[in-house]
Amino acid sequence: MINGAKLTAAPIRWAMVGGGQGSQIGYIHRSAALRDNVFQLVAGAFDIDPQRGRDFGTSLGVEPARCYADYQTLFAEEAKRPDGIQAVSIATPNGTHFAICKAALLAGLHVVCEKPLCFTTAEAEELQTLAASRGKIVGVTYGYAGHQLIEQARQMIAAGELGEIRIVNMQFAHGFHSAAVEEANPATRWRVDPKLAGPSYVLGDVGTHPLYLSEVMLPALKVQKLMCSRQSFVASRAPLEDNAFTLMQYHGGAMGFVWSSAVNAGSMHGQKIRVIGSKASLEWWDERPNQLSFEVQGRPAQVLERGMDYLHPAALHDDRIGSGHPEGLFEAWSNLYYRFALAMDASDRDDQAALAAIRYPDIHAGVEGVRWVENCVRSADAGGVWVDYQ
Known part of the structure; x- marks a missing residue:
């Protein structure tokens, strides 16, 4: 039973691309990721409008300097920081997923991506190969599976x-x-x-x-x-x-x-x-x-x-x-996000046995x-x- 006990040594430093003001799915991502203290939202490129994205990010408690105008700047600037992000969630329209996911993997980041990963099987398999070569986790938000x-x-x-x-x-x-x-x-x-x-x-x-x-x-x-x-x-x-x-x-x-x-x-x-x-x-x-x-x-x-x-x-x-009380979509998403975090943590520690034991919608599910x-x-x-x- 999940009871709020510590699941990882420290929360994973995490950012979002998209999911800004008015985004229902963005709120679901944040609610799920932050529930069990396995992720900490420290940066983001939340909106196609930089000022609107900065205003929204600061309203979430993100430092203004870490609210970036676009994902390219986000990945480049965070890579320079000793406390830079370790993972990113992509909550943008479908046509952007492939480019952002590929850029994140090339930047050495774990990824949680809205489905579909991309438009073609060839692109999806390219991401799968890249994730494997970089030793990075790609989770796909089939939230109902939680x-x-x-x-x-x-x-x-x-x-x-x-x-x-x-x-x-x-x-x-x-x-x-x-x-x-x-x-x-x-x-x-x-x-x-x-x-x-x-x-x-x-x-x-x-x-x-x-x-x-x-x-x-x-x-x-x-x-x-x-x-x-x-x-x-x-x-x-x-x-x-x-x-x-x-x-x-x-x-x-x-x-x-x-x-x-x-x-x-x-x-x-x-x-x-x-x-x-x-x-x-x-x-x-x-x-x-x-x-x-x-x-x-x-x-x-x-x-x-x-x-x-x-x-x-x-x-x-x-x-x-426990029994009797109803659970719903937020609990299901939270169950996936804690599994994403455990998989990322196991990958970073190169604990292949622990990683193999975690069931979650991974890059293969996305492909x-x-x-x-x-x-x-x-x-x-x-x-x-x-x-x-x-």
């Missing part, structure tokens, strides 16, 4: 409680963009601009989240081929999709399905994953994150509650407040997210045909 019942599902599946895995049914289908909200909201507009968002909208923005949950729960399941159909129901978003259906065949014969959508009118969030085996099924819904449905064929359905003693020890390890989107776009643009997974 919920403790995702770990519970992983352990139950590994123990064979579901039997042979047959079907993985996934969705992240909300309704908040069922109309052209980007026309009046610049913070949303970049998401439907191919120059800034990349080759897809909802496939990369929401679809990769339940996909990563499936990778956590089912690490041995690998995609063999897929077929994708994508639509732009709000016509002005074309060529980017606001809805997509992806059918996948895994090595070994299991099947998977992902519904990615921003036009599921009336849906608040709509992220669910259901894993179906020959004996039983599991289902988790992020709007009810404290419960995991477990349904054994021929028996009454069960609901497993977070924080209870009957859960696997690996799931209880991420518990923060696979980009690869999946790239294959989905390739299938959809060829008319929704089956393509071998590359």
